[in-house]
Amino acid sequence: MTQPLKVLVFGRSGQLARALAALRPRPEVAFSFVGRDRFDLSTGDAGEPIRDLRPDAVINASGYTAVDGAERDRTEAERLNETAPRLMAEACIDLGIPLVHVSTDYVFDGGKYAPYTEDDPATPLNHYGATKRAGEVAVLDSDARAAVVRTSWVFSATAQNFLGMLLRQLDGPDEAKMVADQHARPTYAPDLAEGVLALALKLIEGEARATGLFHLTGADDATRVLMAQRVFDWARSRGRKAPAIVPVATSAFPAAAVRPLDTRLSCQRIEAIGMTPRPWRERLDLCLRTLPA
Numbered sequence: 001m002t003q004p005l006k007v008l009v010f011g012r013s014g015q016l017a018r019a020l021a022a023l024r025p026r027p028e029v030a031f032s033f034v035g036r037d038r039f040d041l042s043t044g045d046a047g048e049p050i051r052d053l054r055p056d057a058v059i060n061a062s063g064y065t066a067v068d069g070a071e072r073d074r075t076e077a078e079r080l081n082e083t084a085p086r087l088m089a090e091a092c093i094d095l096g097i098p099l100v101h102v103s104t105d106y107v108f109d110g111g112k113y114a115p116y117t118e119d120d121p122a123t124p125l126n127h128y129g130a131t132k133r134a135g136e137v138a139v140l141d142s143d144a145r146a147a148v149v150r151t152s153w154v155f156s157a158t159a160q161n162f163l164g165m166l167l168r169q170l171d172g173p174d175e176a177k178m179v180a181d182q183h184a185r186p187t188y189a190p191d192l193a194e195g196v197l198a199l200a201l202k203l204i205e206g207e208a209r210a211t212g213l214f215h216l217t218g219a220d221d222a223t224r225v226l227m228a229q230r231v232f233d234w235a236r237s238r239g240r241k242a243p244a245i246v247p248v249a250t251s252a253f254p255a256a257a258v259r260p261l262d263t264r265l266s267c268q269r270i271e272a273i274g275m276t277p278r279p280w281r282e283r284l285d286l287c288l289r290t291l292p293a
């Protein structure tokens, strides 16, 4: 019997790492998850676990993801989001193996007011976006056989995310303020995990069209208000008390980091290699069905 392909994943308890771990088991793939407890990327050389494990491919599901925190922990954000992927790419080049790195819609300033393509210039507004952009460049400008996947508004049932915040509002106050002027395409973590793994497998097979920069999000445009409405309607249909939504502007929530207002991503490039974005409403409904009653 042939040995399964070894895929090293940086990250273990993060949203994407958990979604990768929860994918339908495939006999041809054996994941090895490297979380912070096993290797701290803010202090160590990210190439070390790769050279130790000698996998067939690497997926970087780790990162410094606290958008406001990055304004304060600037060096930590740079180490995680820029230095670590650069060192991963170097180790992958040495071993001749592919790398899939994950990035963000926050590399854009949100001022296009139309879906961004991979060819649009990236001009981040905050330090998180700047460090993520630097990580993209480090990987794309290296000689690594690599794919960089930008995504947005990732949700799942298992994480501290916007969906979790909405669920915590149930059975609480009568009203909830929701930002109405931010636009993006929400992405169900299991769909992102599937796409990222598919790219890794294509790269292992040597498929040239799987290299470079890709956008991968859910289909259809959203705002925080639209997501909240869907979750609160679902909760009411199950007899729960949900707050009335008070739409507000982003400026109603003062924050350390400036947010881009419209980061809808066009996914045509990844669609051309066979991956279809899925409507976020259907995926949110599916996610809600996985929650305990």
Ligand SMILES: NC(=O)c1ccc[n+]([C@@H]2O[C@H](COP(=O)([O-])OP(=O)(O)OC[C@H]3O[C@@H](n4cnc5c(N)ncnc54)[C@H](OP(=O)(O)O)[C@@H]3O)[C@@H](O)[C@H]2O)c1
Pocket (backbone or CB within 6 Å): 010, 011, 012, 013, 014, 015, 016, 017, 034, 035, 036, 037, 039, 040, 041, 042, 060, 061, 062, 063, 064, 065, 080, 102, 103, 104, 105, 132, 150, 151, 152, 153, 154, 155, 159
């Ligand atoms: N969440 C979103 O809405 C969103 C939107 C756009 C792009 N993205 C991108 O998607 C990727 C995955 O995001 P996510 O939502 O899964 O993030 P997450 O839930 O915040 O998870 C972050 C991951 O990074 C790892 N990590 C953090 N600090 C570390 C350190 N010092 N050493 C080693 N590992 C460390 C964590 O390790 P442990 O497993 O050990 O905790 C965890 O697995 C990131 O590149 C992010 O920028 C996310």
